[in-house]
Amino acid sequence: MSQRARVAILLLVVALVGAACGQKTGVAGTGGEVVAGGGGGGGGGTASGRHEPDDNDTSGVSDSEIVIGVHAPVTGASPLPQRTFDIGKDIYWQLLAANEPDALGGRRVRVVFRDDEFNPNRAVEVCREMVESEGAFILVGGGGADQITACAEYAAENGVPYFSAGVNEAGLEEASTYFALSLTYAQQAPLIAQRIKDEGFEKVGVAVADTPSFQDGHDAFVDAAEEAGLDIVADDTINKTASEAEALAEVQKLKDADAEVVFILTSPLVYLGIAGGARNQNYDPVFIGPGITSGLNQVLTFGCPGVAKGRFFSPFPELDVIDELDPDYVAAYEQFGQGEPADDIGLALWGLNKTIRLMFEATGDELGRAALMNTIEGGEVFDSGVFAPVEFSDGERFGGTAAHLLKADCDTKLYSTEEQFVQAEG
Amino acid sequence: MDRLRERQGQVITAAVITLLVLVLLATGEKESLVIGVITGSAYGFLALGLVLIYKSSGVFNFAQGEFGTVAVYTLYLLHFDVPYGFALLGALGVAVLMGVVVERLVVRPLFDAPRVTLLVATAGVALLSIAVQIWFGEATARPVGRALPTLDRFTVLGVQISDQRLLLLGALAILAGLLAWFFNKTNLGLAILGSSQEPTATELMGISVKRLSTIVWALAALLGGLAGVLAVPETGGFAPGVLTVAFLIPAFTAAVLGGMTSLPGAFLGGVIVGVVEAVATSAPIFEDIPGSPGTLLVFVVLLIVLVARPQGLLGKAG
Numbered sequence: 001m002s003q004r005a006r007v008a009i010l011l012l013v014v015a016l017v018g019a020a021c022g023q024k025t026g027v028a029g030t031g032g033e034v035v036a037g038g039g040g041g042g043g044g045g046t047a048s049g050r051h052e053p054d055d056n057d058t059s060g061v062s063d064s065e066i067v068i069g070v071h072a073p074v075t076g077a078s079p080l081p082q083r084t085f086d087i088g089k090d091i092y093w094q095l096l097a098a099n100e101p102d103a104l105g106g107r108r109v110r111v112v113f114r115d116d117e118f119n120p121n122r123a124v125e126v127c128r129e130m131v132e133s134e135g136a137f138i139l140v141g142g143g144g145a146d147q148i149t150a151c152a153e154y155a156a157e158n159g160v161p162y163f164s165a166g167v168n169e170a171g172l173e174e175a176s177t178y179f180a181l182s183l184t185y186a187q188q189a190p191l192i193a194q195r196i197k198d199e200g201f202e203k204v205g206v207a208v209a210d211t212p213s214f215q216d217g218h219d220a221f222v223d224a225a226e227e228a229g230l231d232i233v234a235d236d237t238i239n240k241t242a243s244e245a246e247a248l249a250e251v252q253k254l255k256d257a258d259a260e261v262v263f264i265l266t267s268p269l270v271y272l273g274i275a276g277g278a279r280n281q282n283y284d285p286v287f288i289g290p291g292i293t294s295g296l297n298q299v300l301t302f303g304c305p306g307v308a309k310g311r312f313f314s315p316f317p318e319l320d321v322i323d324e325l326d327p328d329y330v331a332a333y334e335q336f337g338q339g340e341p342a343d344d345i346g347l348a349l350w351g352l353n354k355t356i357r358l359m360f361e362a363t364g365d366e367l368g369r370a371a372l373m374n375t376i377e378g379g380e381v382f383d384s385g386v387f388a389p390v391e392f393s394d395g396e397r398f399g400g401t402a403a404h405l406l407k408a409d410c411d412t413k414l415y416s417t418e419e420q421f422v423q424a425e426g
Numbered sequence: 427m428d429r430l431r432e433r434q435g436q437v438i439t440a441a442v443i444t445l446l447v448l449v450l451l452a453t454g455e456k457e458s459l460v461i462g463v464i465t466g467s468a469y470g471f472l473a474l475g476l477v478l479i480y481k482s483s484g485v486f487n488f489a490q491g492e493f494g495t496v497a498v499y500t501l502y503l504l505h506f507d508v509p510y511g512f513a514l515l516g517a518l519g520v521a522v523l524m525g526v527v528v529e530r531l532v533v534r535p536l537f538d539a540p541r542v543t544l545l546v547a548t549a550g551v552a553l554l555s556i557a558v559q560i561w562f563g564e565a566t567a568r569p570v571g572r573a574l575p576t577l578d579r580f581t582v583l584g585v586q587i588s589d590q591r592l593l594l595l596g597a598l599a600i601l602a603g604l605l606a607w608f609f610n611k612t613n614l615g616l617a618i619l620g621s622s623q624e625p626t627a628t629e630l631m632g633i634s635v636k637r638l639s640t641i642v643w644a645l646a647a648l649l650g651g652l653a654g655v656l657a658v659p660e661t662g663g664f665a666p667g668v669l670t671v672a673f674l675i676p677a678f679t680a681a682v683l684g685g686m687t688s689l690p691g692a693f694l695g696g697v698i699v700g701v702v703e704a705v706a707t708s709a710p711i712f713e714d715i716p717g718s719p720g721t722l723l724v725f726v727v728l729l730i731v732l733v734a735r736p737q738g739l740l741g742k743a744g
Contacts, residue, residue, distance in 0.1 A: 075560065075666075082564055210716055238707065239718040243672065244661055245465035245700045246720050249707035252457045252585065269567070269665075276662040280577050281586050302567045302663045 056368030057159060060137025066109045066360070066367070069130030070349075071151060072142025073118035082115065085142065087338055088346030089113050092353035095332040104357070105365055112136060118267075120150035127151040131160055137369070138163065140352060143293045144267075145185075145213040152178040161373055163356060165292050165315040165348070165387075166400050168213040173397055177369075179376060181355050181390050182315030183400035185217025185265060187424050188290040191313060191403065193224035196261050196288065203233045205259025205285065207250055207274060209266040210237040217265050217290060225263075233257040238270060247273035248281075255283040264289040268299050275306035286311065295406045297344050297414050304410035313403040315387050316351045317417045318344060325420075326350075326386050344415070351386035358382040388421050400424065439739045443694075450705065458704035460585040466700020467595045468657035472669065472677035473684065473692035474602060475649035481609070481687050482618045482642045485544045489528060489551040490677070491669035493647040494654025497521040498664045499559060501655050502570045510573055518651045525647020529640050537639070552670050559666035569663040573656075594656040601649065602693040609689070618642055676703075679728055685741020694739060699724050 060067040070089050074082035093109035112134045114126035123144075130136040139155050141148035141164035148164045149171045155162035156175040166184035183191075196204060204225055208218040218237075225232055234257035238250050251274055254262055264271050264287045271294050275287060291312030293299070300307060319342065322329050329350055333342035359382055360367060363375040376382075376392050376399075383389035388402035402423045406415040450459045472490055479487040497517040504513035532547050574589035581587070609615040621628040621635045628635055653673070658664050665671075676699045683698055684691025703720035706712045712719040737743045 074564075210718070236713075237716075239720060241718070242707075243465070243676065243703055243720065244468070245461055245703035246707040248461045248465060248585075249458055249704040252461065253708055256457075256584075272567075272662060280588060280660070282578060298567070302569050304569075306662060 056366065056370040058137075058368040059131075060135045061107070061367050063105075064107055066104065066107050067112060067134060067136050068109060068138055068140060068356070069112045069114070069127065069134060069136030070140045070142055071114045071116045071123055071126050071130070071147065073144050073147065074115045075117050083340070084343060084345045085113055085349075087336075087340050088343075088349045090353075091332050091336050091346060092350050092357070094336045095328060096357065098335070104360055105367070116144065116147045116151070118144055118147065120146045123147035123151045124154045127154050131155075131158065136160070138356070138372070140164065140356070142349065146211055148172075149213050159369055161369055161376075163352065165352065166398060167292070168216055169398060170212060170216045175397065176395075177373060178397050179390075179392060180398040180400060181352060182387050183290075183313070183403045183424055184398050185214065185290040186220035187398065187400060188313045188403055189217060189220035190224040190227075190425050191422055192221060192263060192288055192290065193228040193230060195311075195405070196225070196230060196263075197228045199261075199286075201261040201286070202231050203258055203260045204230045205234040205254040205257055205262040206232060206236065207234075207254065207262055207264050207266065208237050209240045209242075209270060211240050214265050221263050221265075233259050238266060238274075240267065240270070242266075242270045242273060244273060244277075248277045250274055251277040251281055251283060254278070254285065255281060259285055261286040261288060264294070266294075268293045268296070271310075272299065272303040272307065275303055275310070277306075279306040284309065288312070290403075291406070292348070295344075295415060296348075300408055300410060300413045300415065304408075304413055307408055308410040310408040311418070312406050312415075313422070314406050314415075315400070315403060316344065316348045317386070317404040317420055318406055318415045319347065320414070321417045321420060322347060322386075326354075329386075347386070351384055354384035355382050355387055355390060358384060436740065439694075439735075443698075446701070450701070455705055455709055456583040457585050458708050459701055460583050460587075461704040462699075462701025463697050464585070464587060464591045464595065464700070465704065466680070466697040467591075467598050467693075468653060468660075468696070469673060469676040469680045469699050470602075470693040470696025471594070471598050471653035471657060472650065472673050473680040473696050474598070474605065474689060475646040475653070476677060476681045477684070477686060477689055477692045478605065478642060478646045478649065480681070481689075482622045483533075483544075483639065484541050484622060485533075485548065486541075486678070487646065488545065488549040488670075488674070489555065490548075490646065490650050491671075491674040492552045492555040492667070493521045493524055493650025494652075494658070494669035494673070495559065495664065495667055496524055496555060497651035497654040498570060498658045498668065499563075502568055502664070505571070510571070514573060514655055517655050518648060521647045521651025521654070522644050523647075525643040525645075525650075526640060528647075529643035533639065533643060534636060537636070552667075556667035556670065563666070567663055567665045570659050572659040588660065590656070590660050594660070597652060597656060598693055598696075601652075602689050605689045614638075614641070676700075676724070679724055683728055683731055683738055685738030687742060688738065688740035691738055691740030698727065702727055 072085055074085055090111040096103055097108050112130050114130055116123035116126050127139055138161040141151055145167040148167050152162045152172055152175045156177045160177055162178045163181055166180040166182040169184050169186050172178050208214050234254050239246050262285045286309045288311045291314055295312035295314040330342045359376050362380055363372045379393040381389050381391045390399035392399040402421040404417055405419040405422055407418040409416050475490045476487055479485055500520040501513050501517035504516045528551055532551055536544050536547055572590045574593060576589040578586045579589050609619060617633050618638050621638045625635045654669055680695030680699045681692050684695030702724050706720040706723045
């Protein structure tokens with residue numbers, strides 16, 4: 001190799017490092033910017049304004065049917081079981097059709113599901129496909145903050161209402177058609193800090209995946225922890241798809257800092273890597289965080305005993321209390337679950353669907369995208385009894401009011417509901 | 427002259443590694459050194475199989491990770507019914523069988539095709555394998571236990587070393603040495619090397635090139651299987667394609683770093699990749715690099731090494 005070629009490659013390396021070091025944190029890249037005010041699909045309105053009734057697009061709604069598009073990662077770096085999603089996605093709607101055939105103006109709800117492969121770009125593709133090819137009236141994100149953010153941006157550009165459990169706020173607060181149906185990470189942060197303080201812990205470590213979607217959750221927790229008088233002894237970001245070496249190095253830092261409790265905001269697989277690595281090093285902190293996927297029983301099946309001290313705030317309760325909150329859930333699974341037992345992924349979808357049903361009904365017979373969004377933003381409280389009540393007003397995108405606190409139990413390999421409907425501040 | 431140049435390369439490699447170790451110890455990153463060695467050994471194991479195939483046939487085998495994943499899956503399934511040791515043997519047997527089947531059904535029909543065709547074919551095998559795993563058991567993560575349960579056999583520079591890690595490291599070091607001896611000193615090893623360089627001449631000597639190919643793929647599959655059943659239990663469990671998704675790219679990097687044709691180089695490359703990933707995560711100076719500083723630094727190191735020594739750390743020029 002010539003001297004000139006070597007110098008050129010070295011310069012390229014320096015330029016690469018320089019570019020990486022100078023990179024600014026921003027919204028998860030999806031190739032598109034948020035366009036408040038709506039686009040081709042008929043007007044998304046503005047983040048703080050009304051959705052014009054003239055644009056009351058009824059795509060996906062007919063006299064006999066409403067089509068809902070759901071996306072979630074069932075392959076990729078953070079997979080959820082596809083069969084569970086396939087069965088759970090419309091159990092609620094099947095029960096509704098069987099027990100109350102006249103509900104929703106006699107329309108049946110058809111749910112279309114797509115795997116987003118834990119990839120934001122793929123999420124946008126499948127959301128577009130569900131809207132343009134499958135005729136979805138609304139979109140629902142089943143999990144994965146980056147994918148939800150990417151798809152919500154697409155939905156806002158095209159005037160399609162988009163619903164998910166609460167995740168990040170950055171990148172979503174200006175998405176005019178987005179509705180978080182539970183507390184966001186940032187809204188949960190004070191609850192988590194308070195819980196840590198109440199249990200007598202002082203030294204707190206922070207391990208957050210290096211994605212812009214988690215930045216506001218991280219910042220809110222650090223602020224809340226400082227306000228609560230907690231001592232943050234380690235505050236790290238970790239690669240979103242951390243290798244074993246990266247997870248172990250992170251464990252070592254937390255251990256060296258003597259963190260008694262770790263605020264964790266990562267994908268379940270990275271959480272499992274850190275928790276498992278900690279156990280291998282005889283380091284046994286409490287892991288606590290906001291969670292949708294990390295609070296699923298599947299994590300315990302895989303991660304026990306490393307995750308035995310895990311606690312997560314969650315939009316949905318666990319199976320131990322569901323009969324008292326909603327006795328229809330287990331019964332619906334017995335009727336429509338194709339022989340599969342009721343589980344917590346189905347419960348998450350059940351809670352989302354139940355809230356969305358209330359919103360459809362409140363909108364009435366003129367069900368269209370603008371009418372639906374205006375109804376939701378009208379200040380009405382929607383209480384499914386599974387998710388905490390939600391209320392949207394003044395263009396607010398994040399309607400959650402409370403969360404359930406789940407606690408790992410490695411004897412049963414199931415989370416239990418330690419506390420129901422823990423109220424958020426304000 | 428060539429011999430002198432080769433020795434010079436090895437001296438440079440040794441000096442660079444010594445310097446790296448001293449810097450890590452002096453800057454307080456000693457734990458990263460240990461973490462890198464114990465995690466990088468898994469990359470090294472997979473890299474060993476990659477080098478074996480490349481050395482004998484000039485093919486980049488993208489299916490190498492799947493020999494390991496299939497072995498882990500088999501271990502998981504068999505352990506429901508039989509003791510761990512038997513399940514382990516069964517898992518390795520299935521990996522070897524897979525290697526033989528891939529050789530007979532995919533590699534052999536493409537024996538005279540351009541190497542890039544074989545490269546694409548092995549990528550196809552990997553994708554098919556992952557698809558079958560998802561079809562068979564969904565994209566669900568599953569737990570898999572260790573062969574040796576003791577977690578804290580030693581503590582080295584503040585990091586606990588489990589028996590499973592020791593087993594992995596020991597097996598890797600022994601196999602790298604054994605394979606280097608096999609290729610340099612045994613008739614069969616020399617025949618395999620000869621078949622990759624002069625297949626017609628090898629046939630004329632009365633040696634079946636096709637039979638050698640089957641042996642090589644079976645050996646590579648065994649190495650992939652060992653990587654799976656020894657490394658994955660330490661992480662707690664697996665999902666479909668785990669070795670392809672999480673280990674294959676670092677293993678390729680390790681193999682290229684080490685020299686692509688050097689078996690001890692694969693071991694060394696794996697350790698270097700592991701150390702760099704660990705240092706990038708723990709050293710404060712890399713904290714502000716967004717995304718994955720570990721991946722970035724690994725490729726920076728790779729580029730620097732290739733600029734300085736295009737044949738890799740322990741590879742032979744030409």
